[in-house]
Amino acid sequence: MTPGIQMHTDSDTVAVLSPRAEQLRLLVDLVEAMTRDIPSLAHALQLIARRLAGACGLRAITVFTLDPDDGSLRVAETLGPAAADDLKVAGRVFRVAAGAPGVRVADRTALRLRMGGQTHGVAVLTGEELDNLLPDVAAGVALQLAATLQVLAAERDRQYVTHATDTIKKMYEEGAGARSIEAAGRVLARITNEAFRTDRAAMHLIGPDGRISCVTGINLPPATEAALTRALEGRLAADSPVWRTVHELGAPLLLDDTSAAATRPGGLVETLGLRSIVVLPLMSASGPVGMVLCGDTTGPRHWTGRDRTLAQQMALEGALVVDGARLRQAEQLHVAELTRQAYHDALTGLANRTHLLERAEQEVAAATAAGERLALLLIDLDGFKRVNDTVGHHAGDALLQAVGRRLQRAVRGHDVVARLGGDEFAVLLTRDPDEEQAGAIAQRLHERLCAPYTVEGSRVDIGASVGITMFPAQAAGMAALMRTADAAMYQAKRTGGGVAAAQGLSRGSGESPDRP
CATH class of the missing domain: 3.30.450.40 (GAF domain)
Structure with missing residues (x-):
């Protein structure tokens, strides 16, 4: 056996044939392998080595595939010790006609692997007696290896199509x-x-x-x-x-x-x-x-x-x-903006009446279930009409925006500040406020709202009337909360502004003991 190649046989006994018969038998082996088994380069090289090791002194085989895109050669399979310049030897087959015999360089022969008018690769055989390789056998070996490469390439194409299809499908489904x-x-x-x-x-x-x-x-x-x-x-x-x-x-x-x-x-x-x-x-x-x-x-x-x-x-x-x-x-984003517009005041950005009523209904239900309290503060600005009449509506809008900012900064993050329309505002105090807390927040709001404003470079002074009512002490539901808070607010307005509480609560500044 020629050093460098390990041959695998199908039985422990190999019939002794003449060198010529060994080569001819190789063609039969390759055809049988192609028709009986799934094509495999490794198997094909084992068959070639088995028959040519003795007949031609074969000690190594390297098969290169031809990249159809850039024409480069890449190693597909080797058997035995390949030489460092096998690629250079393989490239020489492209200097001769496609149908020409293999190219001989020292102890190596390069065979073009061609089938159906297309070159699929190159095989480089290394051995001391490759002159003994029969031309028909060399052509048959080249054809069978080309057929194997073609079958493998077709399988890779099939796998690629499946992989690409699955990838694009997954991209669309998850995307x-x-x-x-x-x-x-x-x-x-x-x-x-x-x-x-x-x-x-x-x-x-x-x-x-x-x-x-x-x-x-x-x-x-x-x-x-x-x-x-x-x-x-x-x-x-x-x-x-x-x-x-x-x-x-x-x-x-x-x-x-x-x-x-x-x-x-x-x-x-x-x-x-x-x-x-x-x-x-x-x-x-x-x-x-x-x-x-x-x-x-x-x-x-x-x-x-x-x-x-x-x-x-x-x-x-x-x-x-x-x-x-x-x-x-x-x-x-469009839906979110429409929702924001539906539930927020366009001028001040505060919640609008619709948002306040819906949120209040939810808070009333939650407070009822938990046995907790709520407070509703209704606010009406005093002197706002004078600003509109003397300074102008544009200044009035700027003032309302400033009022909204002051209200928002004066309450807790979980409370709701709303503009009901015109110069009327509301604050819903949540998370179980007591009467004292509600009164203190109302006083703070009143003080901040009455502090001077600077609108378009001019000082503007206004007042505010604040009405307070508590759930469930003064009202059993949202409608009752609105009525009692509204009554308390008008009570404060009739007495010159300040804070007024519904019956049963501590009095704020400016509130009369009489209820309407």
Whole structure:
């Protein structure tokens, strides 16, 4: 047996044949293997070694596949000790006609693996007696290896189509649930990472000012995630050579080796420690909104033509996912704005009457169940009509806005401040206030509202009348709360302003003991 090749046989006994018969038998073995078994390069090389080791002194075989995209040769399978310059020897077959015999270089013979008018690769055989290799046998070996490569390539094509279809389907299914561009970006980053089976992935979004507004990693350690945020948020996206390239191309970027490319110091590539990357632009109808990046940390990686095709397809389909999320986000913002308008006063931004009544009904039900109290304060401004008549309605609007701000700052965060209309306001005190607390808050509101205002450069002075009522002491429901608080407020107004409490409560300043 020739050193360097370990032969595996189907039985313990191998019939002794002449060198010529061994070679001819090889063709039979290869045909039988192709028809009986799933094509395997490793099996085919074992069969070749078994028959040619003795007949031709074969000690090594290297099979290269031909990349259909760039014409490069890459090792597909080896048996025995391959020589360092086998690739150089393999390349010599392209210097002769496609149908020419194998190219001989010293102790090696390079065979073009061609079938159906297409070259699929090159086989380099190494042995001391390769002159003994019969031309017909060499042609048969080349044909069978080409057929094996063709079958394997067809299987890879089938797997690619299945993988690409499943990836795009998953992208759409999960992207349909994204309610914001940020959520869509996370979905695309995770699926891209899965599709290319890379080690790490991240995405970032770009704000209208061209700065990075959001950075998110996929399955990253918290420390790495924090490092990304510190390094990139607020930075100009255009400072990144990777971003500039993707932006200019408007298409994916695949780099086999990032060490040979320009990247941003402290950027995604450096922070994630990536040696090879796939970058997809996040596009919308209005233009690029960010990018998705994934890659390997272990070393360079050759991205195939299939990888590039998949990346292009994902970028195109991903744009639809991003746009769908953008429309859903806009719709949510629109609904939220309509809801805000329906429940808030347009001038002051405070809750309106509708919001107050609905919230009060909820608080009354909760207080009833918990045995707690509520307080309602109704407020009417004194002297507001004079401001409108003397200074103008524009000044009056500015004054109402200032009143709203003072009211909002004077109460607790869980209380509700509302503008009922005109110069009337209300405050609903929640979380079990007692009569003393309600009276103290009402006094504080009155004092703040009566402090001078500066409106359009001029001092404006107004007063306020505040009526207080308590649930359940003075009212059993919201309608009764409004009536009793309104009565107390008008009682305060009739006596010159101040604070008036419904019957049974301590009196505030300016309140008469008489009830209407």
